[in-house]
Amino acid sequence: MDSGFAQHLLEYSPDALLLVGPDGSISFLNTAAEQLFGYTRAQLLGADHSLLLAESSREDFHRVLAGLGAAAGPRLPFAGSGRRADGTELPVEILCSLVPAPAGAADAGTSVALSVRGAGHRNAHPNGHASTHQATHTATHPATQQTGHRPVRPMGPGHDAGAHPGADGPGRSLSGDFRRRAQSSAGTSGPAGAAGASAAVPAAFAGHDDELKAGSLRDPLTALPNGPFFNERLAAALRRPDPVDILMLDLDDFRQLNDLLGRSAADELLVEVASRLRNCVRPHDTVARLGGDEFAVLLTECLNADAVAKRITEALYAPVRVGGSMVRPSVSMGLASKSAQTLDGAELLRQADAAMTAAKAAGKNQWLRFRPEMLNTAAHKAEGETGLRHAVELGQISVHYQPVVSPGIGSVVQFEAFARWERHGRLVPPNQFLPVAEQSGLIREIGDEVLRRACAEIRPWLAGDASYSVAVNVSGLQFQHRDFAADVLAIAASTSVDPHQLTLELTESVFFDASSDVLQQLRQLREAGVRIAMDDFGTGYSSLGRLQELPLDKVKIDRSFVAMIKTGQEHLPFFATMINAAHALGLKVTAEGIETPEQAKYLMERGCDSLQGYLFAKPAPASDLAGTMESALTALDKVDAAR
Secondary structure, X not given: OOHHHHHHHHHHOOOOEEEEOOOOEEEEEOHHHHHHHOOOHHHHOOOEHHHHEOHHHHHHHHHHHHOOOOOOOOOOOEEEEEEOOOOOEEEEEEEEEEEOOXXXXXXXXXXXXXXXXXOOOOOOOOOOOOOOOEEEEEEOOOOOOOOOOOOOOOOOOOOOOOOOOOOOXXXXXXXXXXXXXXXXXXXHHHHHHHHHHHHHOOHHHOOHHHHHHOOOOEOOOOOOEOHHHHHHHHHHHHOOOOOEEEEEEEEOOHHHHHHHHOHHHHHHHHHHHHHHHHHOOOOOOEEEEEEOOEEEEEEEOOOOHHHHHHHHHHHHOOOEXXXXXXXXXXXXXXXXXXOOOOOOHHHHHHHHHHHHHHHHHOOOOEEEEOOHHHHHOHHHHHHHHHHHHHHHHOOOEEEEEEEEEEOOOXXXXXXXXEEEEEXXXXXXXXXXXXXXXXXXXXXXXXXXXXXXXXXXXXXXXXXXXXXXXXXXXXXHHHHHOOOHHHHHHHHHHHOOXXXXXXXXXXXXXXXXXXXXOHHHHHHHHHHOOOEEEEEEEOOOOOOHHHHHHOOOOEEEEOHHHHOOOOOOOOOOHHHXXXXXXXXXXXXXXXXXXXXXXXXXXXXXXXXXOEEOOOOOOOOEOHHHHHHHHHHHHHHHHHHXXXX
16 A cells, blocks of 8 residues: 555544654644544644543553563453543553564664553544544654763654653653553564564554654754744643743853854764753653754653753763864753743743853853842843844744734735744743844844835735735834835835835824934825824823824724723723724724624724734734634624624
8 A cells, every 4th residue: 555645544544543752752643633632733742642641540551561572362452541631531441562663664663552442432433433443653762771971973863862760760750661661561572572463553654753753843953852842842741730840051152162163063062962961851851952052951740850950961061072172062051940820831931041041141051040030130131132133133033914804894904913033942922022122222123124024925915905904013213213214115115015005003102202203204104105003092192183193094992992891881982982083084993902702893883994803813924824814704704793
């Protein structure tokens, strides 16, 4: 059978199929698995397989695995409990079989195939199909105990760097036991003893783990998980009640080492660092390369994260020969731990980053645990500015788009562009980095980049209708440059965007900045066709009467006012006042921050021209425009139907 077709069958099989890698993480699943356990694919990819087993069944399950090699003939099913995403448990029967490695596969080892059947639901699939029958394929590798220094070599996809036994004792992961017991079984039976089980899992599984690990979830140089993969595992870990710790680290003076050793030797050093990091933690812990010389470690169920941090610092400082030179790769590292006040992954990463910056400022080659005052240090602010400057230089500022819908014509009429900065594998909230951009003077470069990208990425959609437009927020500091208006028009011309399809959004205070020539430049832009909108209208000090003095086309009602609408039955006369007065001046009105159908209906009934908010869609990359438009129109249809 063609392997591609076999893979197709796996994806659309009514059986729930999963693939679990040597570190115990799920690296493949099909649609039926999503339906059975109630997780999305993104939630399960990279998560530990024990997530799908009830706590009461894990030890018994691993004992069954340990006995596989000695069993002869048909294996009796193991009766246990699985765990769904909502926390409920479901009775399952699991049948285990050994599967030999595909011929010629390097370091693949002996695998374990698991056939899982939902007990009590044998005749009905969760989606209504007959017969629930799942197969889980678990790849295992021979154990490798590392002693001393290991030669530098790239870790190819599927290679596991081994695992240090760690200092946590009883806190070790069941996934570690899973691997050790499966390896023990494989050692007693060998490939010959497993041959009869090879038909339990279709051959299309062969090599899939390697293919996935070489793909978008893995760093191509070190084969470690990348930033998005790390964030998925972090999110999954935070959903469980167990302890979670994050170590964020980067190499001290790596740029100088790169210049001294050359790119090839520097890459060798990064590979060696990745290997040493992996040897310092347990199999189920996650080591990721976030980019450049930045790494992160996710510890779950760890009893002593401080001991792990100390072990890493000592292990990395051992000398290594790369490119003919002997170097000591020292690191600065920050440690942050989950607490009742810190349950969000982005905040935990921010804390670890601040602690890492403090460690670097304190003399390097050390680790520090996060303290709240670290977020306010000059070193942390300087590091944030440096990181942002590098992001601008390397073109790492991206743009996401949120649709604006018009109830009157029932369509998306505009997309608003929002700047995004991905750092350490996560998106930094705009309210964190835009103030840094303004204080450092980077706001002009970022503003130009956002405008240029927005015009270029949205242009195909704009070409569909002359009434469509893209909106971009503008800081008052950008107007301090007298050639700002000329720059805007030059960007529109270079991207072939009609100025009439471009809207600039400014807060109220910018319009009344007496120290700049804002109004003159705004008039120049409007004469060329650019539309001007007053953002956050109602929160400042301007009166409706003053609006007629301004070069203005639209006002946007601030989300703080929209949030006052709870049931849609409130008596809030200022909405009608604002909307009617704006219309009398020839201005359009948009309401932002709409999150409920009641808010949308309330504003539609008062004549609001357009609506924007999470009810319709969250900001998303340009590649998702079609999806966000569909989401927005579906939400609008539902509001219309309810009126």
